[in-house]
Amino acid sequence: RLRKILTLVFVREPGKILLGLKKRGFGCGLWNGFGGKVEKNETILQGAKRELVEECGIQADVLERIGLINFEFENDPVILEVHVFQTFHYIGDPVETEEMKPEWYKDGEIPFNQMWPDDKYWFPYMLQKRKFEAYFLFKGMDTILDYWIKESLND
Numbered sequence: 001r002l003r004k005i006l007t008l009v010f011v012r013e014p015g016k017i018l019l020g021l022k023k024r025g026f027g028c029g030l031w032n033g034f035g036g037k038v039e040k041n042e043t044i045l046q047g048a049k050r051e052l053v054e055e056c057g058i059q060a061d062v063l064e065r066i067g068l069i070n071f072e073f074e075n076d077p078v079i080l081e082v083h084v085f086q087t088f089h090y091i092g093d094p095v096e097t098e099e100m101k102p103e104w105y106k107d108g109e110i111p112f113n114q115m116w117p118d119d120k121y122w123f124p125y126m127l128q129k130r131k132f133e134a135y136f137l138f139k140g141m142d143t144i145l146d147y148w149i150k151e152s153l154n155d
């Protein structure tokens, strides 16, 4: 199977979460965490930190790994392996970039209807600081054909 390793980072405050409105490319028009591809010369963690700085100007020295999600798409051999991180300890204020428009949302007011359809299934684990693993099988970009999600311990 072909795997594409991606990162997804959420910046947290007590009761609030930072989301970015994707301004172009994959997931354009949706609110999400910050992230992207992992370069050959960096670890997944380094890639996550780099994307956070590039996409909203925030430096997170401490990133906690909280989830691993595998996405499969019908009739597509590429599996997206998304490594999810969060941080409560960071430096800087979020700034809008060409990629992302950052906004703070209250944990109870997350705009799931303007986010990827899978988010409503795994966000509750993240918001409750429970580590998780998940799998989603998509038909196109809007329909979830099958999924599972389970609480996981450390690696």
Ligand SMILES: CN1CCN(c2cc(NC3CC3)nc(N)n2)CC1
Binding pocket: 006, 007, 008, 026, 027, 032, 033, 034, 035, 036, 037, 071, 080, 082, 116, 118, 119, 138, 141
């Ligand atoms: C740079 N990456 C792109 C993929 N990504 C996804 C994907 C996703 N669902 C998949 C059906 C697309 N759901 C969230 N929340 N994020 C994280 C950021």
